[in-house]
Amino acid sequence: MPWIQLKINSQAEYAEQIGEMLSANGAQAVTFVDAKDTPMYEPKPGEVMLWPDTQIVGLYDAQYDMSQVISQLSKSKLLGKNFNHKLDQLEDKDWEREWMVNFHPMQFGKRLWICPSWRDVPDPNAVNVMLDPGLAFGTGTHATTSLCLRWLDSLELSEATVVDFGCGSGILGIAALKLGAKRVVGIDIDPQALLASQDNANRNDIGEKIELYLPEHQPELKADVVLANILAAPLRELRTVITGYCKPGGKLVLSGILDNQAQEINDLYSQDFVMEPIEIDGEWARVSGVKK
Ligand SMILES: C[S@@+](CC[C@H](N)C(=O)[O-])C[C@H]1O[C@@H](n2cnc3c(N)ncnc32)[C@H](O)[C@@H]1O
Structure with missing residues (x-):
């Protein structure tokens, strides 16, 4: 229209x-x-x-x-x-x-910057993710994404395998790779998101380290880190799938959850994870834990 x-x-x-x-x-x-x-x-x-x-x-x-x-x-x-x-x-x-007019480089945590691909990086020594989300979700401006980016920045990711469930622009998986992860599997129901994720991975010279799948083709694997920023309803429905991707001792972060839904999602996932404190940003919440 x-x-x-x-x-x-x-x-x-x-x-x-x-x-x-x-x-x-x-x-x-x-x-x-x-x-x-x-x-x-x-x-x-x-x-x-x-x-x-x-x-x-x-x-x-x-x-x-x-x-x-x-x-x-x-x-x-x-x-x-x-x-x-x-x-x-x-x-x-x-x-x-x-939104491109308003999309400027932003810092998340200590090391990580998300920079629009058409602007200069503020600090060449930082971990810079160059990003053009195209028509997919994920610039870092939304609280659900920034909650995950700050969590990622706090982790030691060297050699980690990561699943980015609902990858959108690829922002979280690409940030994980730039922070040291060795392999990312991104999954999304939207083919545009898979295209944007691959473009962004190429833009950051890590195109060969990311694999992208529609849910019907998603591979089986056990990852060190699982990220899922996809709203409370699919997090509820897909609990077994998401949980199944995480190896014992592996880390999980869930976002796209409203503040008033966080405790319920936290309790649901506590069956398989030792949960960490819930983090709130405005009306959004982040739920995370370590697999039992
Ligand atoms: C809120 S966006 C998050 C994008 C990005 N990961 C971020 O953190 O900014 C949610 C993404 O999940 C995808 N998605 C929604 N439901 C899904 C499902 N059941 N399986 C896989 N992907 C899904 C959407 O297409 C969308 O790209």
Whole structure:
């Protein structure tokens, strides 16, 4: 479905109010972008980042009557009759890649950085994962991914075999390889994710160390580390499969779990794992343990 994007530049102090006006006037999503594209850090979950010159971007269904929206907005005291705005038509894919504007290098734990493949690395001596998720999930900006990345950074992974269940962009498996793992098996139901994972692995010169499978072709193996960031429902349903991938003494991390689901998932997996303390980030939780 095509979309229409309405862009309004403003001083930071008015941006949130303008954003609220766009939401009240039919915008399906409102984002805030630095109008001057100065370097910045990634907003934490729940945090609205405002820069001195902020661009407020409202996303509207292409069928929406934008003349009505503009007329409504021009009646507000904040914007006035001749307020400065820009309207752009977007195709779906353009919108899905809009996040690229806001994707900057980010550090996770002590050693690990995730860097958009089109930007410079901030520290050439760090463990840098160069990433372009394409249309797959996983940039590190989402709390479910960052919880796993921080956990990975805290491990000694030399020579480890790793299963990345629900690999998306490949971000977790590739980070594990760059942190020293010797082999990663990535599994995903989405063929786009497998393509993105292979592209990203190649981009990081470790393409030969990753194997990617749809669930119907997933191989049998016992891994030292199992990662699964795939929401609570599949974690429940696939417990035996996920548990089966982990060797005794191996480590497991589960994410994609809401804060209020974490204890139940923790208790479920405690049948086979000695669980570690649950880690919370905003509304998301990380559950982890060591196989008995
Ligand atoms: C939340 S994303 C996580 C991506 C990446 N691992 C990360 O941490 O950012 C979940 C991924 O799991 C995949 N997925 C969902 N259900 C699955 C299942 N039953 N088996 C395998 N993959 C699944 C989705 O296609 C998606 O790519």
